[in-house]
Amino acid sequence: MPKRRRYPLKDKESKKLLLEASKLLGTNIEQFIDSKPRIEVNETETADIFIFNGRPLLANSEGTLFFTLSFKELFPSFPKIVVDMGAVPYVCKGADVMAPGVREVKGEFKANDLLFVVDERHGKPLAVGVALFSSEEMKTVTRGKTIKNLHYVGDKLWDYLRSS
Secondary structure (H helix, E strand, O other), X not given: OOEEEEEEOOHHHHHHHHHHHHHHHOOOHHHOOOOOXXXXXXXXXXXXXXXXXXXXXXXXXXXXXXXXXXXXXXXXXXXXEEEOOOXXXXXXXXXXXXXXXXXXXXXXXXXXXXXXXXXXXXXOEEEEEEEOOOHHHHOOOOOOEEEEEEEEOOOHHHHHHHHO
16 A cells, blocks of 8 residues: 555644544543644555554545554454354455344444454454444344444555554
Protein backbone atom coordinates (compact mmCIF):
# COMPACT_ATOMS: atom_id res chain seq x y z
CA MET A 1 0.00 0.00 0.00
CA PRO A 2 2.10 2.93 -1.17
CA LYS A 3 1.91 6.17 0.75
CA ARG A 4 0.28 8.98 -1.17
CA ARG A 5 0.67 11.69 1.41
CA ARG A 6 1.42 11.98 5.14
CA TYR A 7 0.85 15.16 7.14
CA PRO A 8 0.02 16.32 10.68
CA LEU A 9 -3.51 17.40 11.54
CA LYS A 10 -4.02 20.96 12.75
CA ASP A 11 -5.32 21.42 16.31
CA LYS A 12 -8.84 22.25 15.14
CA GLU A 13 -8.96 19.15 12.90
CA SER A 14 -7.52 16.99 15.70
CA LYS A 15 -10.23 18.12 18.12
CA LYS A 16 -12.91 17.40 15.52
CA LEU A 17 -11.48 13.90 14.90
CA LEU A 18 -11.25 13.17 18.65
CA LEU A 19 -14.90 14.18 19.10
CA GLU A 20 -16.00 12.08 16.13
CA ALA A 21 -13.98 9.09 17.34
CA SER A 22 -15.33 9.43 20.90
CA LYS A 23 -18.89 9.50 19.56
CA LEU A 24 -18.18 6.49 17.34
CA LEU A 25 -16.63 4.48 20.18
CA GLY A 26 -19.25 5.54 22.72
CA THR A 27 -16.52 6.59 25.13
CA ASN A 28 -13.89 9.30 25.44
CA ILE A 29 -11.04 8.17 23.19
CA GLU A 30 -8.58 10.19 25.27
CA GLN A 31 -8.81 7.57 28.05
CA PHE A 32 -6.93 5.22 25.70
CA ILE A 33 -4.36 7.73 24.40
CA ASP A 34 -2.49 10.80 25.64
CA SER A 35 -4.77 13.75 26.30
CA LYS A 36 -2.92 15.90 23.73
CA PRO A 37 -1.90 13.43 21.01
CA ARG A 38 0.05 14.36 17.92
CA ILE A 39 -2.18 13.14 15.10
CA GLU A 40 -0.95 12.52 11.59
CA VAL A 41 -2.89 11.38 8.55
CA ASN A 42 -1.42 8.93 6.08
CA GLU A 43 -3.48 8.94 2.91
CA THR A 44 -3.18 5.60 1.11
CA GLU A 45 -4.99 3.90 -1.76
CA THR A 46 -7.19 1.91 0.61
CA ALA A 47 -7.83 4.26 3.53
CA ASP A 48 -6.82 7.40 5.35
CA ILE A 49 -4.97 6.18 8.43
CA PHE A 50 -4.94 8.35 11.56
CA ILE A 51 -1.70 7.96 13.49
CA PHE A 52 -1.79 8.94 17.17
CA ASN A 53 1.70 9.56 18.61
CA GLY A 54 3.16 7.15 16.08
CA ARG A 55 0.42 4.48 16.45
CA PRO A 56 -2.11 3.85 13.64
CA LEU A 57 -5.35 3.60 15.65
CA LEU A 58 -8.13 4.81 13.35
CA ALA A 59 -8.85 4.63 9.65
CA ASN A 60 -11.41 6.08 7.28
CA SER A 61 -12.34 4.13 4.18
CA GLU A 62 -15.14 5.13 1.83
CA GLY A 63 -16.44 7.65 4.38
CA THR A 64 -16.56 5.15 7.26
CA LEU A 65 -14.41 5.86 10.31
CA PHE A 66 -13.35 2.77 12.26
CA PHE A 67 -10.66 1.62 14.69
CA THR A 68 -7.86 -0.58 13.41
CA LEU A 69 -6.94 -4.01 14.72
CA SER A 70 -3.82 -2.42 16.21
CA PHE A 71 -5.94 -0.41 18.70
CA LYS A 72 -5.40 -3.10 21.34
CA GLU A 73 -6.50 -0.92 24.28
CA LEU A 74 -10.09 -1.11 23.04
CA PHE A 75 -10.19 -4.88 22.86
CA PRO A 76 -10.96 -5.79 26.51
CA SER A 77 -13.92 -3.42 26.84
CA PHE A 78 -15.43 -3.47 23.35
CA PRO A 79 -18.29 -5.72 22.11
CA LYS A 80 -17.27 -8.88 20.29
CA ILE A 81 -18.82 -11.53 18.07
CA VAL A 82 -17.28 -14.97 18.50
CA VAL A 83 -17.24 -17.04 15.29
CA ASP A 84 -16.63 -20.75 14.82
CA MET A 85 -13.35 -21.92 13.38
CA GLY A 86 -15.03 -22.75 10.05
CA ALA A 87 -15.78 -19.05 9.53
CA VAL A 88 -12.21 -17.89 10.26
CA PRO A 89 -10.70 -18.38 6.76
CA TYR A 90 -13.64 -16.57 5.16
CA VAL A 91 -13.56 -13.62 7.59
CA CYS A 92 -9.78 -13.36 7.02
CA LYS A 93 -10.43 -13.07 3.27
CA GLY A 94 -12.89 -10.21 3.77
CA ALA A 95 -16.22 -12.04 3.88
CA ASP A 96 -19.01 -10.60 5.98
CA VAL A 97 -20.00 -12.67 9.02
CA MET A 98 -22.98 -14.93 8.43
CA ALA A 99 -25.40 -15.93 11.22
CA PRO A 100 -24.60 -19.68 11.18
CA GLY A 101 -20.95 -18.91 12.01
CA VAL A 102 -21.77 -16.83 15.12
CA ARG A 103 -21.15 -18.78 18.32
CA GLU A 104 -21.49 -16.06 20.94
CA VAL A 105 -22.37 -12.39 21.38
CA LYS A 106 -20.24 -10.61 23.99
CA GLY A 107 -21.28 -7.17 25.13
CA GLU A 108 -24.13 -4.83 24.31
CA PHE A 109 -24.39 -2.97 21.01
CA LYS A 110 -26.89 -1.47 18.60
CA ALA A 111 -27.22 -1.94 14.87
CA ASN A 112 -24.49 0.03 13.03
CA ASP A 113 -22.11 -0.07 16.02
CA LEU A 114 -18.50 -1.17 15.55
CA LEU A 115 -17.29 -4.41 17.12
CA PHE A 116 -14.53 -6.98 17.03
CA VAL A 117 -14.89 -10.38 15.39
CA VAL A 118 -12.91 -13.03 17.28
CA ASP A 119 -12.31 -16.76 16.83
CA GLU A 120 -13.80 -19.25 19.30
CA ARG A 121 -10.59 -21.16 20.01
CA HIS A 122 -8.15 -18.37 20.90
CA GLY A 123 -10.37 -15.29 21.23
CA LYS A 124 -8.00 -13.35 18.97
CA PRO A 125 -9.34 -10.41 16.94
CA LEU A 126 -9.84 -11.33 13.29
CA ALA A 127 -11.75 -8.31 12.04
CA VAL A 128 -13.46 -5.03 12.80
CA GLY A 129 -17.01 -4.91 11.58
CA VAL A 130 -20.32 -3.07 11.70
CA ALA A 131 -23.22 -4.82 13.38
CA LEU A 132 -26.24 -5.23 11.12
CA PHE A 133 -28.40 -6.06 14.17
CA SER A 134 -28.41 -5.14 17.87
CA SER A 135 -26.84 -7.55 20.35
CA GLU A 136 -30.28 -8.82 21.40
CA GLU A 137 -31.41 -9.37 17.80
CA MET A 138 -28.07 -10.98 16.93
CA LYS A 139 -28.74 -13.74 19.48
CA THR A 140 -31.89 -14.80 17.61
CA VAL A 141 -30.85 -14.38 13.95
CA THR A 142 -30.30 -17.76 12.28
CA ARG A 143 -29.50 -16.87 8.67
CA GLY A 144 -28.05 -14.15 6.51
CA LYS A 145 -25.36 -11.53 7.14
CA THR A 146 -24.90 -10.25 10.67
CA ILE A 147 -21.64 -8.25 10.49
CA LYS A 148 -20.27 -6.15 7.63
CA ASN A 149 -16.50 -6.70 7.55
CA LEU A 150 -14.54 -3.40 7.39
CA HIS A 151 -10.98 -4.41 8.23
CA TYR A 152 -9.51 -7.87 8.74
CA VAL A 153 -6.29 -9.76 9.36
CA GLY A 154 -4.49 -10.00 6.03
CA ASP A 155 -6.11 -7.06 4.21
CA LYS A 156 -4.02 -4.26 2.68
CA LEU A 157 -4.55 -2.04 5.71
CA TRP A 158 -3.40 -4.87 8.04
CA ASP A 159 -0.31 -5.44 5.92
CA TYR A 160 0.47 -1.72 5.97
CA LEU A 161 0.01 -1.52 9.76
CA ARG A 162 2.35 -4.47 10.33
CA SER A 163 5.03 -3.01 8.07
CA SER A 164 5.02 0.49 9.54
